[in-house]
Amino acid sequence: MAEPSKVVHVRNVGHEISEDDLLQLFQPFGVITKLVMLRAKNQALLQMQDVLSAVNALQFYTNVQPSIRGRNVYIQFSSHQELTTMDQNTQGRGDEPNRILLVTIHHMLYPITVEVLHQVFSPHGFVEKIVTFQKSAGFQALIQYQLRQSAISSRNSLQGRNIYDGCCQLDIQFSNLDELQVNYNNERSRDFTNSSLPSEQKGISSQPGYGDGDMYAHAAGFPQMGNAAAIAAAFGNGLPPGITGTNDRCTVLVSNLNSDRIDEDKLFNLFSLYGNIVRIKLLRNKPDHALVQMGDGFQAELAVHFLRGAMLFGKRLEVNFSKHPNITTGADTHEYSNSNLNRFNRNAAKNYRYCCSPTKMIHISTLPQDATEEEIVTHLNEHGTIVSTKLFEMNGKKQALILFENEEQATESLVCKHATSLGGATIRISFSQLQTIRGAHSTV
Numbered sequence: 001m002a003e004p005s006k007v008v009h010v011r012n013v014g015h016e017i018s019e020d021d022l023l024q025l026f027q028p029f030g031v032i033t034k035l036v037m038l039r040a041k042n043q044a045l046l047q048m049q050d051v052l053s054a055v056n057a058l059q060f061y062t063n064v065q066p067s068i069r070g071r072n073v074y075i076q077f078s079s080h081q082e083l084t085t086m087d088q089n090t091q092g093r094g095d096e097p098n099r100i101l102l103v104t105i106h107h108m109l110y111p112i113t114v115e116v117l118h119q120v121f122s123p124h125g126f127v128e129k130i131v132t133f134q135k136s137a138g139f140q141a142l143i144q145y146q147l148r149q150s151a152i153s154s155r156n157s158l159q160g161r162n163i164y165d166g167c168c169q170l171d172i173q174f175s176n177l178d179e180l181q182v183n184y185n186n187e188r189s190r191d192f193t194n195s196s197l198p199s200e201q202k203g204i205s206s207q208p209g210y211g212d213g214d215m216y217a218h219a220a221g222f223p224q225m226g227n228a229a230a231i232a233a234a235f236g237n238g239l240p241p242g243i244t245g246t247n248d249r250c251t252v253l254v255s256n257l258n259s260d261r262i263d264e265d266k267l268f269n270l271f272s273l274y275g276n277i278v279r280i281k282l283l284r285n286k287p288d289h290a291l292v293q294m295g296d297g298f299q300a301e302l303a304v305h306f307l308r309g310a311m312l313f314g315k316r317l318e319v320n321f322s323k324h325p326n327i328t329t330g331a332d333t334h335e336y337s338n339s340n341l342n343r344f345n346r347n348a349a350k351n352y353r354y355c356c357s358p359t360k361m362i363h364i365s366t367l368p369q370d371a372t373e374e375e376i377v378t379h380l381n382e383h384g385t386i387v388s389t390k391l392f393e394m395n396g397k398k399q400a401l402i403l404f405e406n407e408e409q410a411t412e413s414l415v416c417k418h419a420t421s422l423g424g425a426t427i428r429i430s431f432s433q434l435q436t437i438r439g440a441h442s443t444v
Helices: 019-029 051-063 114-124 148-158 227-235 264-271 297-307 348-353 373-383 407-417
Strands: 007-011 032-038 043-048 074-077 100-106 127-135 138-145 162-164 167-174 189-191 251-255 277-282 290-294 318-321 333-335 361-365 386-394 397-404 428-431
Touching: 007 051, 019 032, 019 043, 019 051, 019 348, 019 386, 043 051, 051 074, 100 148, 114 127, 114 138, 114 148, 114 189, 138 148, 148 167, 227 348, 251 297, 264 277, 264 290, 264 297, 264 333, 264 407, 290 297, 297 318, 361 407, 373 386, 373 397, 373 407, 397 407, 407 428
Parallel strands: none
Antiparallel strands: 007 043, 007 074, 032 043, 100 138, 100 167, 127 138, 127 189, 162 167, 251 290, 251 318, 277 290, 277 333, 361 397, 361 428, 386 397
């Protein structure tokens, strides 16, 4: 093993693994100051605030194989003691600069046409020609600039970027071609220096991906993606075992509730882990039953899959799809469609990735900067035995991991204390998939 360093080298980082995935892997061990994704090599370099944080992370992952979205990653100390600006620019392949770029697009969730590529690449110089094609490596394009310097600038700026938020990632290298041959001006090829070329009979696009032309956004703006794209960006090419992704029923029936202790807001706190909540209705004639309408069928499927059999307030929940397609509005219905507490309005792919069944460990974010472990324990300990706690900072923001004795206690603390006020801040609680916390403070 290399000499200890605050820079960690991560291998086998596939294209489905995001920066957020790596941050989640290391944030329990300390503040992360820099992260460089070496996409061309399926590697990453990550710099902790100090050597001790990096040592703790490597010691922990010596005993626990780190895995991200089903892929094992391998961690060692880097030979670098510090990440410099030069290190962050080493994402290229060192190939010979050329005015023609070969672009491979990974996670292609929306159709990519010549128009979309032109919007993305033309800000860096005059684009003469674009040709797109399907290869075993995936969807690819050749982009010819008028000037070689434009191609160099474009590659430096766009390598590793996403055309749309969370998907359609650009992997760019220089082509060894001298000139592109374009025969037709259509959605698959274009010669911007010759507008008189014919447009062949348009065939059915073989491009994979959800949706059609009306899902285009302005590519140059790198906008938020739609739900289908968020799902695929979160789970790569495969959904979690047991999830079909084909359910279209949005409403869930929850039964065997503890009617003395449950209410709509507590159900919202639990079910909002799996999608946006439209409305919730407790059935007055069956006080241990409730209907929960999710944002779409996939979110409802996640809720059913992960919450069926969960323990809450001494009862084992029964969670099934309802025969009702939606919940009608009424005096006994609570509306949540416009709630700013819905978690999937932003960072949808990230939230999907963290979906899991209830665990013993909760993660608390949006804590006040001066929060202490004692204050957090006092705020939560009515819900069960807290085994250990750890406060840490991520991007300058205070967060915490709290380990309870069992899943039911952690679930109760989440449903009762998510979105409550602590030290003047509204805290956010979710389940963590970490099993133990290194460097945690024991409370028992």
